[in-house]
Amino acid sequence: MTTIDQVLDLAALPAAAIPPAARQIARFSLFDWMVCGVAGVNEPLALRLRAVIGAEGGHPIASVIGGGALPARAAALVNGATSHALDYDDTHFAHVGHPSVGIYPAALAAAEAVDAPAADVADAFLLGAEASVRIGMLLGTVHYNRGFHQTATAGAFGATVAAGRLYGLDRAQMRAAIGLCATRASGLKSQFGTMGKPYNAGIAASNGVECALLAQARLTSADDGLEGPQGFVPTHSDAPQTEGVWTDPPPGRFLFTDVKYKLHACCHGTHAMIEALAALKAAQGLDLAQVAKIHLRTSPRWLSVCDIKTPRTGLEVKFSYVWLAGMVLAEIPTAADTTYTDALAADPALAAFAGRVQVTGDPAIGDMQAQGEVSLADGRILHFAHDLAAPIPSNVLEASLRAKAQGLLGARSASLWSAVADLDGISARTLGLTLRAV
Amino acid sequence: MTTIDQVLDLAALPAAAIPPAARQIARFSLFDWMVCGVAGVNEPLALRLRAVIGAEGGHPIASVIGGGALPARAAALVNGATSHALDYDDTHFAHVGHPSVGIYPAALAAAEAVDAPAADVADAFLLGAEASVRIGMLLGTVHYNRGFHQTATAGAFGATVAAGRLYGLDRAQMRAAIGLCATRASGLKSQFGTMGKPYNAGIAASNGVECALLAQARLTSADDGLEGPQGFVPTHSDAPQTEGVWTDPPPGRFLFTDVKYKLHACCHGTHAMIEALAALKAAQGLDLAQVAKIHLRTSPRWLSVCDIKTPRTGLEVKFSYVWLAGMVLAEIPTAADTTYTDALAADPALAAFAGRVQVTGDPAIGDMQAQGEVSLADGRILHFAHDLAAPIPSNVLEASLRAKAQGLLGARSASLWSAVADLDGISARTLGLTLRAV
Numbered sequence: 001m002t003t004i005d006q007v008l009d010l011a012a013l014p015a016a017a018i019p020p021a022a023r024q025i026a027r028f029s030l031f032d033w034m035v036c037g038v039a040g041v042n043e044p045l046a047l048r049l050r051a052v053i054g055a056e057g058g059h060p061i062a063s064v065i066g067g068g069a070l071p072a073r074a075a076a077l078v079n080g081a082t083s084h085a086l087d088y089d090d091t092h093f094a095h096v097g098h099p100s101v102g103i104y105p106a107a108l109a110a111a112e113a114v115d116a117p118a119a120d121v122a123d124a125f126l127l128g129a130e131a132s133v134r135i136g137m138l139l140g141t142v143h144y145n146r147g148f149h150q151t152a153t154a155g156a157f158g159a160t161v162a163a164g165r166l167y168g169l170d171r172a173q174m175r176a177a178i179g180l181c182a183t184r185a186s187g188l189k190s191q192f193g194t195m196g197k198p199y200n201a202g203i204a205a206s207n208g209v210e211c212a213l214l215a216q217a218r219l220t221s222a223d224d225g226l227e228g229p230q231g232f233v234p235t236h237s238d239a240p241q242t243e244g245v246w247t248d249p250p251p252g253r254f255l256f257t258d259v260k261y262k263l264h265a266c267c268h269g270t271h272a273m274i275e276a277l278a279a280l281k282a283a284q285g286l287d288l289a290q291v292a293k294i295h296l297r298t299s300p301r302w303l304s305v306c307d308i309k310t311p312r313t314g315l316e317v318k319f320s321y322v323w324l325a326g327m328v329l330a331e332i333p334t335a336a337d338t339t340y341t342d343a344l345a346a347d348p349a350l351a352a353f354a355g356r357v358q359v360t361g362d363p364a365i366g367d368m369q370a371q372g373e374v375s376l377a378d379g380r381i382l383h384f385a386h387d388l389a390a391p392i393p394s395n396v397l398e399a400s401l402r403a404k405a406q407g408l409l410g411a412r413s414a415s416l417w418s419a420v421a422d423l424d425g426i427s428a429r430t431l432g433l434t435l436r437a438v
Numbered sequence: 439m440t441t442i443d444q445v446l447d448l449a450a451l452p453a454a455a456i457p458p459a460a461r462q463i464a465r466f467s468l469f470d471w472m473v474c475g476v477a478g479v480n481e482p483l484a485l486r487l488r489a490v491i492g493a494e495g496g497h498p499i500a501s502v503i504g505g506g507a508l509p510a511r512a513a514a515l516v517n518g519a520t521s522h523a524l525d526y527d528d529t530h531f532a533h534v535g536h537p538s539v540g541i542y543p544a545a546l547a548a549a550e551a552v553d554a555p556a557a558d559v560a561d562a563f564l565l566g567a568e569a570s571v572r573i574g575m576l577l578g579t580v581h582y583n584r585g586f587h588q589t590a591t592a593g594a595f596g597a598t599v600a601a602g603r604l605y606g607l608d609r610a611q612m613r614a615a616i617g618l619c620a621t622r623a624s625g626l627k628s629q630f631g632t633m634g635k636p637y638n639a640g641i642a643a644s645n646g647v648e649c650a651l652l653a654q655a656r657l658t659s660a661d662d663g664l665e666g667p668q669g670f671v672p673t674h675s676d677a678p679q680t681e682g683v684w685t686d687p688p689p690g691r692f693l694f695t696d697v698k699y700k701l702h703a704c705c706h707g708t709h710a711m712i713e714a715l716a717a718l719k720a721a722q723g724l725d726l727a728q729v730a731k732i733h734l735r736t737s738p739r740w741l742s743v744c745d746i747k748t749p750r751t752g753l754e755v756k757f758s759y760v761w762l763a764g765m766v767l768a769e770i771p772t773a774a775d776t777t778y779t780d781a782l783a784a785d786p787a788l789a790a791f792a793g794r795v796q797v798t799g800d801p802a803i804g805d806m807q808a809q810g811e812v813s814l815a816d817g818r819i820l821h822f823a824h825d826l827a828a829p830i831p832s833n834v835l836e837a838s839l840r841a842k843a844q845g846l847l848g849a850r851s852a853s854l855w856s857a858v859a860d861l862d863g864i865s866a867r868t869l870g871l872t873l874r875a876v
Contacts, residue, residue: 048655056509058496071494147668152621183590183634184641186624188660190668196621196659199652203622214637217486221634222626230585230628 003138003233004178004224006246007131011161011174015123022254024394026126029090031420032261032401033100034065037083038416038438039337039408041066045195046082049202053078062109063432072109076159076209079105081195081202084151086337088408091268092129092259093368093389095136095154096144099129099259102155102204103162108435109209110166111428118423118431124162128208129256132158135226137255138233140241144189148236152187152200157226159208167212179221180211182232260368260388263400264334266318269302272370273321276386277328280374284382288329288349293356293375296321300361307359310351314340322354329353336407412438441576441671442616442662444684445569449599449612453561460692462832464564467528469858470699470839471521471538472503476854476876477775477846478523479504483633484516487640491516500547501870510547514597514647517543519633519640522589524775526846529706530567530697531806531827533574533592534582537567537697540593540642541600546873547647548604549866556861556869562600566646567694570596573664575693576671578679582627586674590625590638595664597646605650617659618649620670698806698826701838702772704756707740710808711759714824715766718812722820726767726787731794731813734759738799745797748789752778760792767791774845850876 040046050066053074060069065082069075083089084101092099107125111118136154144150160181164174184207187200215221227233233240249255264274273296280286298321306319317323317340324334327350333339344350365371368388373381392400405413419426419434478484488504491512498507503520507513521527522539530537545563549556574592582588598619602612622645625638653659665671671678687693702712711734718724736759744757755761755778762772765788771777782788803809806826811819830838843851857864857872 045657048657049652052651052655056496056511058494058509071496073494147673149621179629179632180634180637183587183626183629183638184624186622188621188663188668188670188673190660190663190666190673191617191621194617194658194660196618196657199618199657199659200621213490214487217490219483219486219634219637220632221637222628222632225626225628228628230626232626235585235626235628 002224002227003135003246004175004226007135007161007178007226008171008174010127010131011165012171013127018123018126019252019254022126022257023122025257025259026122026129027420027423028261028397028401029100029259030104030122030125031405031416032090033083033104034416034435035405035408035413036086036089037065037079037435038412039088040082040085043082043085045085045198049078049081062112063436065435067436069436072113072213073206073209076105076109076205077202079108079202080205081198084198084201086265087197088262088265088337090259090261092133092256094255094258095133095150096141097132097136097150097155098201099132099155099158099256101201102151103128103132103158103208105202105205106159106208107162107166108428108432110163110212112432114166114168116166116428118419118426118428120166121428121431122423124165126254126256127165128158128162130254131161133255134245137245138240138242139237140239142239143237146238147189149187149189149191149200152204153185153236155201155204156181156185156207159205160211163208163212164215167216169212169216173215173218175223176219176221177211177215179223179225180214180219181207182222182225184211185232261397261401263404265337265340266324266334267306269298269306270321270324272368272386272388273298274324274328274334275388276370276384277325279386280382280384281329286329286374288326288353290376291329291356291374292377293358294325294372295358295360296325296370296372297360297362297365298370299365299367300363301367303359303361309354311345313345314342317345321359322357323350325357326350326353333407335404409438440662440665441573441684442613442664445573445599445616445664446609446612448565448569449603450609451565456561456564457690457692460564460695461560463695463697464560464567465858465861466699466835466839467538467697468542468560468563469843469854470528471542472854472873473843473846473851474524474527475503475517475521475873476850477526478520481520481523483523483636484520487516487519500550501874503873505874507874510551510651511644511647514543514547514643515640517546517640518643519636522636522639524703525635526700526703526775528697528699530571530694532693532696533571533588534579535570535574535588535593536639537570537593537596537694539639540589541566541570541596541646543640543643544597544646545600545604546866546870548601548650550870552604552606554604554866556864556866558604559866559869560861562603564692564694565603566596566600568692569599571693572683575683576678576680577675578677580677581675584676585627587625587627587629587638590642591623591674593639593642594619594623594645597643598649601646601650602653605654607650607654611653611656613661614657614659615649615653617661617663618652618657619645620660620663622649623670699835699839701842703775703778704762704772705744707736707744708759708762710806710824710826711736712762712766712772713826714808714822715763717824718820718822719767724767724812726764726791728814729767729794729812730815731796732763732810733796733798734763734808734810735798735800735803736808737803737805738801739805741797741799747792749783751783752780755783759797760795761788763795764788764791771845773842847876
């Protein structure tokens with residue numbers, strides 16, 4: 001069966017066939033996406049984009065994070081970029097991208113437009129995200145390495161599936177929507193470090209809504225926009241990963257559920273170390289003075305990313321193993337974005353401690369792992385290790401996400417958690433009103 | 439000097455430095471673009487797109503071909519697609535694309551938004567089109583052959599330059615606009631034969647307006663979105679044509695002025711034959727009965743495109759040398775889209791004559807050329823030849839474009855010609871009102 005047929009099957013999956021565990025993860029992502037979005041509303045990118053797109057006006061049918069409402073395409077564009085402004089949203093390592101920021105804005109806008117139940121937002125997101133993850137894997141790391149940003153490219157297809165499901169597209173319309181998305185999807189990694197990166201998430205979401213709406217109106221398009229002649233995959237990947245993307249996982253297995261949440265407002269490459277040291281600290285009660293030396297072993301790929309030895313700004317602290325190690329021991333909260341000030345980069349205690357932290361690249365250690373030893377002043381040596389890929393029990397994940405939300409939004413996060421907890425009893429429009437009222 | 443710096447120089451060229459001859463061609467393109475747009479308003483694609491995007495509402499600042507007004511991004515999307523719906527708009531063979539349909543909608547919408555003079559619409563278009571042609575050449579035929587559609591990809595950069603100039607971007611903002619366009623531009627040839635092809639022109643125009651507006655609001659982006667690391671060119675072309683694109687033409691030479699107009703509502707590959715036979719007929723007064731045989735020599739690349747021997751529909755007649763040759767001799771107008779009915783494909787006289795036309799591919803003959811011999815019933819043999827690349831005197835081109843407009847729109851074309859003739863005396867808003875009133 002071709003990929004497009006499998007995507008079409010997925011898009012039409014009855015809600016009753018969605019495994020409850022996968023649905024739960026999609027709802028965690030919904031909460032985390034809303035929290036990241038609300039936390040991002042005053043970022044310069046979000047303020048500017050909201051001003052430009054808001055000035056267009058139009059029928060206010062879809063909620064804008066930060067307040068007000070706009071047409072669905074416009075709201076999706078603004079909300080996608082706003083929710084990725086802090087780069088604190090969820091990540092899927094096999095897809096190579098951020099599923100929620102490209103897809104949830106499209107799902108929510110379409111659901112508000114058609115007055116769908118809120119539960120359908122999360123279900124449509126889940127199916128769109130699953131399509132996006134698999135298309136991202138199909139495009140492969142060669143696509144990413146050439147310079148494309150799967151969050152935007154594969155993400156647009158996921159947004160199309162999610163919005164198209166909510167707009168009630170039949171199979172032929174969904175096929176056309178994917179064909180239109182093939183010619184509409186875009187997004188480059190050369191935007192990283194600029195406002196173009198969060199803009200990419202908005203592009204994905206807006207493209208998804210647009211292609212779904214145009215296909216609903218019976219615009220025609222390529223029969224197989226994905227793998228057909230000069231479709232998106234052959235034009236955008238020199239070596240598509242055609243084996244196993246659809247056939248390996250057992251039926252009912254949602255690859256999306258491997259999604260990971262950022263629980264610390266810093267580079268994802270540092271998170272395994274933070275979790276490992278936090279666990280050690282929780283077990284042993286360590287502080288800075290007790291630690292003579294830390295030896296961290298990490299994946300060599302992270303050394304060029306987040307091993308800044310002498311950060312000069314709060315932003316650079318986010319990419320500094322040696323600073324973050326001290327912060328964990330000193331109980332400086334790593335989850336709140338507001339922690340990462342320029343003053344933190346000048347903290348003398350952290351600067352002194354940084355010299356006691358040694359970082360080594362070890363090819364045997366995966367991207368999501370960290371290992372090492374802490375040498376104590378009393379001579380003891382304690383081992384630490386963490387693998388971000390290890391499953392997190394649902395109750396632990398819930399507690400972590402709610403703590404993150406509390407750190408970012410304080411008491412304002414409560415209404416967002418309540419809305420997700422009550423998702424089966426509310427409409428998408430109520431969910432949208434909750435979001436814009438935070 | 440890098441390409442981006444040359445694009446930025448071009449975008450900032452003072453109006454006084456624009457050669458009058460190039461400006462005249464840009465105005466011919468403006469007229470032809472408006473004519474094609476108005477002629478396309480009732481195409482199913484145009485009706486459907488106008489319905490979907492019009493339903494969004496929004497501040498009516500930019501004219502929509504077909505009536506009414508919308509926000510600039512929305513109007514650009516609709517007008518780009520509408521004006522390409524008939525595929526009767528101008529073509530640039532070196533750029534490999536259709537300059538006007540991707541760029542004029544962006545220029546007009548931006549100019550109406552800021553209440554610019556109408557003359558600035560054509561000047562901004564010219565500079566955007568020149569950038570687009572050169573970026574299209576830089577991307578090269580390898581980009582086109584891989585499956586990308588320069589009308590949409592290079593076109594988006596042209597639309598960005600044109601809209602950005604009208605929005606008054608400074609050099610840093612224009613650089614950011616091009617950076618944002620690098621992550622926003624898209625468009626595939628796999629849409630050909632579907633509504634996705636004209637949609638591509640709307641995508642280019644809409645992207646140009648969006649990126650210019652966001653850069654005006656100081657969104658940041660890649661420093662060199664074109665040729666920088668993982669910029670648009672290295673990610674979208676395996677063999678960019680870096681030599682000569684900017685350096686070969688003498689200063690003040692606008693490559694855009696090599697643009698060609700479709701004067702017949704059929705495949706561009708048949709136009710050189712039509713012009714050659716029409717000239718022979720005008721000189722000799724031939725009719726179907728006098729001609730025993732025609733031997734046409736054409737570029738081999740066209741044999742797979744427009745050599746349908748037995749067309750079954752009006753659409754297939756557009757791709758049939760043997761039918762079109764008879765139509766020229768029988769004085770059936772090739773310029774009006776309404777000519778190409780299914781009944782025409784069943785015409786017995788044309789069917790009988792088709793058997794007398796022989797078509798041969800000859801590698802010595804270029805894409806824009808046709809040659810051959812007509813054998814008459816009285817034994818004479820007449821040679822014919824035409825090269826679409828040959829310059830057309832301005833007065834001849836004007837007469838041809840006005841005849842085409844008359845064929846498509848009848849007396850309704852007069853107000854469009856008047857507006858272009860009066861371009862230095864009217865505002866962009868008046869131009870827009872004229873366009874939507876036709």
